[in-house]
Amino acid sequence: MFESENKKESDSIGELKRRLYTRGDMGRRSLRDSRLRAREENTPESWVKEKESDTKLMSRKPKTGMFKKLFVASFLFFLAAVSYASYQFLGGNNVVSSKNINISVLGPAFISGGDEVSLQVSVENRNTVPLEFAELLVEYPKGAASGETGVAQEMVRNKISFKKIPAGGSYQEIVKATLYGEEGKEQTINFTLEYRVEGSNAIFKKENTYPIRISSSPISLSLLSPKETNAGQELSFKIKVASNAPKDVPGVLLQIDYPPGFFFKSAEPKPTYNNNVWKLGDFHTGSSREINVVGVLSGEDGDERTFRILGGGISPSNERTIGVIYNSIFQTVAIRRPFLDARVLLNGDSSDSVAIPGGRLVRGVLIWKNNLPTRINNAEISVKLSGNAFDRGTVSTERGFYNSSLSTISWDKNTVEDFQMVEPGGTGQLPFTFTPAQLFSSSGGILSLPQINLQIIVKGEVVSSSGDNSVSVTTEKIAKILTDLQVLSRALYSIGPFKNTGPVPPVAEKETTYTISWSVMNSASDVSGATVTTTLPPYVKWTGETSPESEDISYDEGSRTVTWRLNTVYASTGYRNSGREAFFQISFLPSLSHVGSSVGLTGGVSLAGTDSFANTAIQTTKNSLTTLLNNDPAFKVGGDIVVFPKP
Numbered sequence: 112m113f114e115s116e117n118k119k120e121s122d123s124i125g126e127l128k129r130r131l132y133t134r135g136d137m138g139r140r141s142l143r144d145s146r147l148r149a150r151e152e153n154t155p156e157s158w159v160k161e162k163e164s165d166t167k168l169m170s171r172k173p174k175t176g177m178f179k180k181l182f183v184a185s186f187l188f189f190l191a192a193v194s195y196a197s198y199q200f201l202g203g204n205n206v207v208s209s210k211n212i213n214i215s216v217l218g219p220a221f222i223s224g225g226d227e228v229s230l231q232v233s234v235e236n237r238n239t240v241p242l243e244f245a246e247l248l249v250e251y252p253k254g255a256a257s258g259e260t261g262v263a264q265e266m267v268r269n270k271i272s273f274k275k276i277p278a279g280g281s282y283q284e285i286v287k288a289t290l291y292g293e294e295g296k297e298q299t300i301n302f303t304l305e306y307r308v309e310g311s312n313a314i315f316k317k318e319n320t321y322p323i324r325i326s327s328s329p330i331s332l333s334l335l336s337p338k339e340t341n342a343g344q345e346l347s348f349k350i351k352v353a354s355n356a357p358k359d360v361p362g363v364l365l366q367i368d369y370p371p372g373f374f375f376k377s378a379e380p381k382p383t384y385n386n387n388v389w390k391l392g393d394f395h396t397g398s399s400r401e402i403n404v405v406g407v408l409s410g411e412d413g414d415e416r417t418f419r420i421l422g423g424g425i426s427p428s429n430e431r432t433i434g435v436i437y438n439s440i441f442q443t444v445a446i447r448r449p450f451l452d453a454r455v456l457l458n459g460d461s462s463d464s465v466a467i468p469g470g471r472l473v474r475g476v477l478i479w480k481n482n483l484p485t486r487i488n489n490a491e492i493s494v495k496l497s498g499n500a501f502d503r504g505t506v507s508t509e510r511g512f513y514n515s516s517l518s519t520i521s522w523d524k525n526t527v528e529d530f531q532m533v534e535p536g537g538t539g540q541l542p543f544t545f546t547p548a549q550l551f552s553s554s555g556g557i558l559s560l561p562q563i564n565l566q567i568i569v570k571g572e573v574v575s576s577s578g579d580n581s582v583s584v585t586t587e588k589i590a591k592i593l594t595d596l597q598v599l600s601r602a603l604y605s606i607g608p609f610k611n612t613g614p615v616p617p618v619a620e621k622e623t624t625y626t627i628s629w630s631v632m633n634s635a636s637d638v639s640g641a642t643v644t645t646t647l648p649p650y651v652k653w654t655g656e657t658s659p660e661s662e663d664i665s666y667d668e669g670s671r672t673v674t675w676r677l678n679t680v681y682a683s684t685g686y687r688n689s690g691r692e693a694f695f696q697i698s699f700l701p702s703l704s705h706v707g708s709s710v711g712l713t714g715g716v717s718l719a720g721t722d723s724f725a726n727t728a729i730q731t732t733k734n735s736l737t738t739l740l741n742n743d744p745a746f747k748v749g750g751d752i753v754v755f756p757k758p
Contacts, residue, residue, distance in 0.1 A: 211237040214319040225329030225356030235281040242306040245273040250301040328438040329356040339445040343586030353399035360394040362425040370416035412448035448482040466725040480538040490530040490571040500561035505546035561592035591725040594636040598718040601628040602736040605745035608658040632685030641677040641720035656696035705753040
């Protein structure tokens, strides 16, 4: 049975093969005809339309899918390209990568200030392509000295040209410089390799740094001074500068930063610049210098004042300043109350520096007090006056004695009974007066930077268990004399830079123009920010005419204010040289209510500014100007009174 079925199956397969492989179309046609016959069916119209619609959708879907696939494929290709390019640039073997460039430095980790440092610098190119136009820039820290000149500079730069570093090649160089700086400070030397690659104009960089710590300063500084002092007592201290370097240290400057309340009196040697900078020159190995400074320190009990001393090389850009600091020290001095406090008030001002007007009586008061818990015996207080504005013949005092030959007012136990024994907490007041000299004379002489100096000296014997100890304290006070700044204000008609019109005397309801003149004079010191101002009444108009063109004269219509901005008025203006003068024109329209009166043309005139020497604001005023033209040569009596208009 099984054999029969197998035979039938085998016959069928063989027949199928014969039909398939028969030449011509007979076999395929016969197979097609037998297997794929057309079938006719009645299909609803609506169904057909739906199929057509679906067919259209099916025809579009493949296009959308292909676009998305193409986009995704392109994006992935772009990412792959970028990644490959980055890899090739940063770490590939066919292009230059900064990671394959090595800058190594061999040298000491510590160096003494002023010593020459020698560094071995190696530049290695581990790339497979050469470095074109390669240059190594070496930047030393501020104040380094080049190996060639040995002179300290703000910054030393050295450029080494390698031109071309081949693939796998390297260069070595020795760089030298002398480093300065404070002890313990770290200095940094910067190395920058600049290069190009073949076929590109772009400049690439590779950087490295090398730190070196200064183990010792090229100079040493020491200060010998008291740790505390009485307020107002003379204070002296000594500064020693010595060389620490194995070779010469060029161009050393010493600078002292004084604390607030310190008054410089003298120094040996004298300062080179101002009162706190010494140019010490070159320091040879083992050499040293000493500077002695004397001054007075003021302040309240318990205050502390810190002095800062700096030594270093001269700045190439400014010979008065330190370019790089070699060494610095600090010294703090505590202030204690003086055993016998003595303060001088001038016109009620207790400041160390006061401003007072010239040629006017000055009222001085010396206030004293025993600050100790013990008695003071045989107290003495004196005030010595000096300065170019001091007039020896004007001093007057109560109870004290004025020695005109020494210009000194003195109080002791003979004139002040309390001074024989001043009990703890004892206090009192001692008045005196003086008048500063005139700032200018009839001969034309003018005092320049006028001032009066007051030196207060206190002496006494402090009672203690070991006996009476003599002590003394000195304080100083400065009185700066204010410059004499004046303004002359005039109303004119017939003279001046403008042609005036209208009736004189003025007629009601008729317009008359006038010229206003301002002249400024200044005596002893420059005045900054000077301005002259006035206001115009409502019946007066600003015509806009001003003179000269070089002067800044303006009018504010809202406030009706005329302003002349002079900026700086120099000393001696109007005395040794011509004064500053300005003109402007106004128009006056009198009302019937003005008839029979002399009428004001301007408000009061004010001149204000700052005395540059005394650093104090000053002001002077003048009365308002009227139709009374006393300074006009053509003016006649009665020409100022407003009259009725003629019928």
